[in-house]
Amino acid sequence: MKRPVFAGFILCGAIALLGAAPSTVTVHLTAQNNSGQSGTATLTQKGSDVVVNLTMNGIPSGVAEPAHIHPGTCAKLNPAPKYPLTNATDGTTTTTIHNVMLSSLLGGNYAINVHNAKNLSIYVACGDIK
Ligand SMILES: [Cu+2]
Known part of the structure; x- marks a missing residue:
């Protein structure tokens, strides 16, 4: 008779999570400048931090490309x-951004972009956070 109690605890936990504002947002990064590189980012609120998991396809093996969250949209990105x-x-890389709320990143005011490793001014992929 322990099983129903245990299930109840799990259910309560799930309801508590669902009760909060969206705790995970998925961003699709589409290729830019004929890079052939695209990906998906998931942003998850964990306490006062946001954890970003960025999975990219098409980046050559052994290459590491700068990636950021910028103000603006992919159509009109603030370069800073x-x-x-x-x-x-x-593959997948993970970043923890401390002391930021996912809700403050939503609304189309920020975008995730990835840069060419050799020429930062060339954007290879971008996705609006919304
Ligand atoms: Cu950038």
Whole structure:
């Protein structure tokens, strides 16, 4: 008779999580400048931090490309990064941004972009956070 109690605890935990504002946001990064590179970022609120998991496809093996959260949109990006992310590689990289609320990143006022490793002025992928 322990199983129903245990299940109840899990259910309560799930309801508590669902009760908060969206705790995870998915951002699709599309290729820019014929890079052939695209990806998906998931941003998850963990306490007072936001954890960003960035999975990229098409980055050549052994290459690490700068990635950031910038103010603006992919269509009109502020070139000054707001939050640096761990360099993007082929696969998944993780960054923890301290003391930021996911809700403050939403609304189309920020975008995630990835830069060409050899020429930062060339953007290879971008996705609006919304
Ligand atoms: Cu950038």
